[in-house]
Amino acid sequence: MRPLTSYLSGTSITQRVLRGSAISGMGYFLSQGIRLASNLILTRLLFPDAFGLMALVTMFVLGVVMMTDVGLTPSIMQSKRGDDPKFLNTAWSVKMMLHGFYFVVICLLAWPAAQFYDAPQLVQLMPAVGASLLIGGLVSPNIEHAMRHIRLGMVTKIDLASQAASVAAMVLFALATRSIWALVFGQFVAAGVKAALTRHYLPGPATRFEMDRDALHELIHFGKWITLSSACGFVLSQGDKAVLGKYLSLEQLGVYNIGFFLASFPMALAENITGRTIIPVYRDSPPQESAQNFATVRRMRMGLSAIVMSMIAVMALGGPWIIDLLYDIRYQGAGPIVALIACAQVPVVLGMTYPQAALAAGDSRSPSLLTMLRAGVQIAAFLIGAEMGGLAGAIIGQMLAGWVLHLFIIRLAIRHRVWDPLHDALFAAVGLLVTFAGMSHMVIGG
Known part of the structure; x- marks a missing residue:
C-alpha cells in the first residue's frame, strides 16, 4: 500500500486525476449510502405520494435553475483566469443574482404548476424549496477553484457533511410530524451547512461582490451555449417526470422515482x-x-x-x-x-x-x-x-x-x-x- 499511496500523492496530471477520481468515487459511494439509508427510513415514515410531490417540486426547481444556467463551474475550470480573484468574485456575484432570480420565478410558477398537476400543495412547497436556493447562493466560489486544480478532498468532505446534516434533519422532522415538510426542511439544512463550510474551510481568496467587465464578458461568452446545453439537459433528466406527472398518480410517480433513484x-x-x-x-x-x-x-x-x-x-x-x-x-x-x-x-x-x-x-x-x-x-x-x-x-x-x-x-x-x-x-x-x-x-x- 505504501508505494500506491506514494504514487497517488504525486502532482502529475495522471496522479492528480487518479487521486481525484478515487476521492470523488469514494465520496459518491458514501453519499449514495447516506442517501439510500435515509431513503429506506423515510419511505417507512412517509407515503409514496410525498415522494411524488417532491419529484414534481424538484422538477420545477431544477427546470428554473438549468434553464438559466450560465456554466459558472466549467467556466472557472477551463478559463486561463480561473485563479484570478476578480474572475472568481465576478462569477460568485453573478451566481448570487441568479439565485435571487430563481426564487422569484419559482414563486411565480407555483400556482400554475399546482393547477396543471392538480396538486394544491405545490403552492406552498415550491416557494419554500425556492427559498433554500437563496442560501445556496452564498456557497463560496472556492469550491469551483478547488475543483479546477482537482483538490477534491475537502470538497468531498463538505458535500458529505452537508448531506449528513440534511438527512439527520429530515429523519428527525419526519419522525416528529410524518409530513412532507421534512423533505423541505432538509433542503434548508443542506444549503446552510454547505455555505458555512465552504466559507470557513476551503482555502482561496476572500469572496466579495465585484463585477469585472472582462471577466463578465468571458463568462457570458462561454456560458451562452452552456445555458442552451443546461436547458436541454433539464429536458433529458426531468422530461420523463414532466410527462409521467401528468398521467400517473402521485403514488405511482413516487414509486417510479424510487426506481429511478436506484437505477x-x-x-x-x-x-x-x-x-x-x-x-x-x-x-x-x-x-x-x-x-x-x-x-x-x-x-x-x-x-x-x-x-x-x-x-x-x-x-x-x-x-x-x-x-x-x-x-x-x-x-x-x-x-x-x-x-x-x-x-x-x-x-x-x-x-x-x-x-x-x-x-x-x-x-x-x-x-x-x-x-x-x-x-x-x-x-x-x-x-x-x-x-x-x-x-x-x-x-x-x-x-x-x-x-x-x-x-x-x-x-x-x-x-x-x-x-x-x-x-x-x-x-x-x-x-x-x-x-x-x-x-x-x-x-x-x-
Whole structure:
C-alpha cells in the first residue's frame, strides 16, 4: 500500500486525476449510502405520494435553475483566469443574482404548476424549496477553484457533511410530524451547512461582490451555449417526470422515482467523477497532441467505463431483487423500472467524456447543440414508446434513441480529435451483452 499511496500523492496530471477520481468515487459511494439509508427510513415514515410531490417540486426547481444556467463551474475550470480573484468574485456575484432570480420565478410558477398537476400543495412547497436556493447562493466560489486544480478532498468532505446534516434533519422532522415538510426542511439544512463550510474551510481568496467587465464578458461568452446545453439537459433528466406527472398518480410517480433513484446510480457516479476531473485532463493533456496523452486518457476512460458498466449490469440483473430486499410492499413495483432504466443507460457510457473534451478546448457550442439534439430525440422516443407500450415502452424508446445518438457523439469526438474507437467498440459489445441479459432475465422472471 505504501508505494500506491506514494504514487497517488504525486502532482502529475495522471496522479492528480487518479487521486481525484478515487476521492470523488469514494465520496459518491458514501453519499449514495447516506442517501439510500435515509431513503429506506423515510419511505417507512412517509407515503409514496410525498415522494411524488417532491419529484414534481424538484422538477420545477431544477427546470428554473438549468434553464438559466450560465456554466459558472466549467467556466472557472477551463478559463486561463480561473485563479484570478476578480474572475472568481465576478462569477460568485453573478451566481448570487441568479439565485435571487430563481426564487422569484419559482414563486411565480407555483400556482400554475399546482393547477396543471392538480396538486394544491405545490403552492406552498415550491416557494419554500425556492427559498433554500437563496442560501445556496452564498456557497463560496472556492469550491469551483478547488475543483479546477482537482483538490477534491475537502470538497468531498463538505458535500458529505452537508448531506449528513440534511438527512439527520429530515429523519428527525419526519419522525416528529410524518409530513412532507421534512423533505423541505432538509433542503434548508443542506444549503446552510454547505455555505458555512465552504466559507470557513476551503482555502482561496476572500469572496466579495465585484463585477469585472472582462471577466463578465468571458463568462457570458462561454456560458451562452452552456445555458442552451443546461436547458436541454433539464429536458433529458426531468422530461420523463414532466410527462409521467401528468398521467400517473402521485403514488405511482413516487414509486417510479424510487426506481429511478436506484437505477441512475451508475451514471450519476460517472457524471460526478467526469464533472470534477475530466475537463482538467483534456485541458492539460490533450489526446491529439501526443500518443502518450492519448494513451493516458484511454486508460482513464477504460477504467471508468469498466466500473460504470459493471454497476449497470448489477442493476439490470439484480435491480428487482434489490428493490424487494430493501423496500416494503408499497414500493416493490419499482423493480422492473430499475432493470429497464439500467439497460437504457448502456449507450450513454460509451461517449460520456467526449463533451468535456470540447469544453476543455473552449468549445461550449458543440456540446450544447448535441445536448439539444439528445433532448429532442430522447423525449420524442419516450413519448412514442409510451404510446406504443406504456411506461416500459417509453424507457425502451429512450434506450434505442441513445444508441442512435452515439453516432452524433462520435462526430463531436472526431471533430476534436479525441475519438477512441477501441474503447467504444469494446464497451458497445459489453453493453449489448448486458442489455440482452437484463431483458432476457426480466422476460424469464415473468
